[in-house]
Amino acid sequence: MKQIWALIPLKNFARAKTRLAGALGAEVRRALTLAMARDVVAALASSRAVTRVILVSDIPHLENLIDIDGVGYFNTGLAQGLNEDLTTAARWAGTQGATDVLIAHGDLPQLTSQAIDRFILGAGRSTEYKVRAAACKEGSGTNLLFAPLPLPLPLVFGKNSLAGFHQAAAEAGMAIEVVRDSVLETDIDELADLKALAAAHARGEFVGAATAALLLSTMKARPTTSAAKCSKRHPVSAIF
Template identity: 35%
Template sequence: MEGGPATNADPTGSWSLVVPLKPLVRAKSRLAGAAGPLVRPRLALAFAQDTVAAALACPAVRDVSVVTDDPVAALTLGALGARIVPDAPAAGLNAALAYGARAVRLRRPGAPVATLNADLPALRPGELSRVLAAASEFPRAFLADAAEIGTTLLAAAPGVELRPAFGGASRRRHLLSGAVEIQLDGVGSVRRDVDTGDDLRAAVELGVGPRTAERWAVDAGAAGGAGG
């Protein structure tokens, strides 16, 4: 069952975003060397909270759907204004994203849809708006991550299938699939996903949202500053 308010409080934009989030106990496994088993799920949730809050504040975004089967994440992110779409167990990331996009278009058949990683704690609404404006020029477009190996955002115009190919070297797979790579300066917050302790430090230097900042100060600091 879907739940929670579905839209931006002032939906001037047209984009529907799909944000995938695996169960918190399994999320951000590559942070294991930098954060303990109790800290890591809390950080993963804080990342997602700051990502969703910034996305909903973006003037180009109408609504955000979070695909997850984690009850804590569903409750917390639903309270921020996200629509919760239950994930299919063991279906995998790309299946979850395709499912989320279909769920969006059942409600809004003419919606442009974009996937957005849940681990963008430094996300700035204005930068996301610029990326989505660039994406709107193409049938399918994507933004590479800061390492220029993966992907943080994949967009599809109305009536165009999303065809996600996330995981590992997804930048190359999305290029080979015919999606156009978005080339913009000054959108580092949309590219800065967090998988490792080094990534987290880079995001903190960029300027993370309030929930991640709090967890960084309390939990990660207690665990040694997320070093490693």
């Protein structure tokens, strides 16, 4: 019986979401990072296929910030980098009884438990592929990775990671299966992504509860246009 553990890496707030730093102040980026991570955790916690959900981070007292029933925390100590932290956490998960890991980034606020189960259970049907990757919307990055333990290939998250995973798999004498799924594709990296997310929410598309609440509360607090123009770095409310 598979024991699938979800690992969600979360960067320290001081270094997180830097591509939004030109538009959003540190407090708003922190709130957004936390809200999206809460939504990712909640979706994974409701998945039928996932056995355990673990946050992988060096954020102190993260359990007080994301307090969802049954969620575990792997404290990396001082972060060594995304791939190093996840590799250490995956190895530890293996010693605790995990047979497989589902790595899911913390900035996927439209993630649903149905899409997660679709992704994982699809992997079960194919015996040809051991590793399955969900592409980001640009098709270059990897939003989720499903792999058995011990990991059969090195983790190479980062810029153009999908090509990196293909290469790592080829070097390990295997192939990976790439999934394009609109629900799994939506990561929030740039201001344009955030604007698109607000528009999707306004159209009635699903957005996780914590992120949706943040979008709504900041829109209610929307300043006048002239006030927004005066501010160099806008609150979320000023960008929609």
